[in-house]
Amino acid sequence: MLSRVQSASHRAVFFSPRQRVEFSHAICHESNLHFVLVARAAVDVLEDSEIVAFYTPNSRNIGFTIPYKHEGEDKDYEPDFIARLRNGLNLVIEIKGGGGKIFNPDAVPAKTAASTKWCEAVTNVGTFGPWAYAFCDARDAVHLKQVLREKLAAHGHGSVSVPYTIVDPKHGRPGEDCVPVISLRSVSALPKSDPGDDLFNGTLGAELATWPGHPPFAPGMFVAKIFGDAMAPAIPAGAYCLFRRVPPSFNPEGKIVLVRDAAIHDRHTGGMWTVRRCHYLSPPDPASGQMQHLYELRGENPTASPFLLKVPTPDALDARAEFLTVLSSQT
Numbered sequence: 001m002l003s004r005v006q007s008a009s010h011r012a013v014f015f016s017p018r019q020r021v022e023f024s025h026a027i028c029h030e031s032n033l034h035f036v037l038v039a040r041a042a043v044d045v046l047e048d049s050e051i052v053a054f055y056t057p058n059s060r061n062i063g064f065t066i067p068y069k070h071e072g073e074d075k076d077y078e079p080d081f082i083a084r085l086r087n088g089l090n091l092v093i094e095i096k097g098g099g100g101k102i103f104n105p106d107a108v109p110a111k112t113a114a115s116t117k118w119c120e121a122v123t124n125v126g127t128f129g130p131w132a133y134a135f136c137d138a139r140d141a142v143h144l145k146q147v148l149r150e151k152l153a154a155h156g157h158g159s160v161s162v163p164y165t166i167v168d169p170k171h172g173r174p175g176e177d178c179v180p181v182i183s184l185r186s187v188s189a190l191p192k193s194d195p196g197d198d199l200f201n202g203t204l205g206a207e208l209a210t211w212p213g214h215p216p217f218a219p220g221m222f223v224a225k226i227f228g229d230a231m232a233p234a235i236p237a238g239a240y241c242l243f244r245r246v247p248p249s250f251n252p253e254g255k256i257v258l259v260r261d262a263a264i265h266d267r268h269t270g271g272m273w274t275v276r277r278c279h280y281l282s283p284p285d286p287a288s289g290q291m292q293h294l295y296e297l298r299g300e301n302p303t304a305s306p307f308l309l310k311v312p313t314p315d316a317l318d319a320r321a322e323f324l325t326v327l328s329s330q331t
Contacts (some may be wrong), residue, residue: 039080041141042095045148046083050181050207050225050240051156055083066092068114070107077111079133085156090131092119093151095144108135163240163327164209164223172208175219179242181207184224187245187320188260188273213328220245223327228268230299231256231275235326243321251314252278252295256323259297261309274307275323280314293317 039057046055058064058079065076081093092115096108112135119131134151138144164181172178209223221244229237235256243258252259256277266274276297284291292310295317299306311317 037141038095038138038144041144042081042093042136042148044186045145045152046081047183047185049149049152050162051085051152053084053086055081058082066111066115066118068107068110070110075107077114079115083152085152087156088129089155090129091152091155092131092133093136093148094134095136095148096138162209164211167208167210169208172210174208175217175221177217178208178210179217179221179223181209181223181240184226184243184258184273184275184321185269185271187222187224187243187258188271190320192248192318192320211327215242215325218244221324222321226275228266230266230268230301230304231277232301234300235275235323240327242324242327244324246319246322248315250319250322252317252319252322253280254278257319258321258323259309260318260320261307263309264297264307266307273320276304276307278317278319281308 043057046052056062058081063078064082065078068075068077079092079094081095083091083093085091094111094115112133115133115135119133122128122131132155134148134155136144136147136151138147167178174180221242223240224243226235226237226239226241235241246252246257254277256275258273258275259278260273262272264272264274268274274297276299279296279298281294281296282290283293292312293314293316295309295311297307297309298304309317
């Protein structure tokens, strides 16, 4: 079995930071619309999950395969994703939606058995750390999110250290006795709308968090993880922080805010958004030909380069959320 394991994994598995995974790699070789929707749901969960440290779609550019036997023939099976959880476990993930079994339903048990044995064998070798296999069978893309979250929680439970207590969603009251845990990427991707709208539209099923000594919760608050040290020491790299969604009329002057703008290229987030302290520089000056309002987003870390933003009106500055505090257990 060990020789088959070594020969099957003829390329190194590369784990990408969550903020830099290219979603197109997950579906570029698939023409089935159903799979595309389910794969997108899986990427959403892996991107937002605080249990996941790194993950990668197992595209043909990686070539990670597991050998199995079906109907007397030796075949190779290519799982959909590989994730490394924060407790050090490497999780091989196969996703199947309601139509996912249509292609070859009889092969599913053989693939599952082979993958489970493969993970056990590699774990026993010890060189590449612990491995496990998660088969996610769901009715559709919406159900897949629930199933994958449950699999991640089951494999990450106990050894995952977060500075908050996860609240049972059946009993939690978001904005009252708990707040959702949601990635800053997800918040920055939401439509810029009135905070009275559903802040977490499309992200139902997120973890709900509480912790000792938390400030009074209110609607629109959420917990998110900071990536990078641009705001250190005020916000340490990797800190979990409490944020609050802000209205369009919010004045960000001097505050630490989540801002989205095409002029932002944050190497830590890999996107057009960042968390920095906002400073208003100057109004339009027709005499000099400057017709826009100038803002500067500054980090607390002196090595962090500022971002200069130009907007036609102050209301056009796309501030999404205000930083409130680092979770108490980290201060």
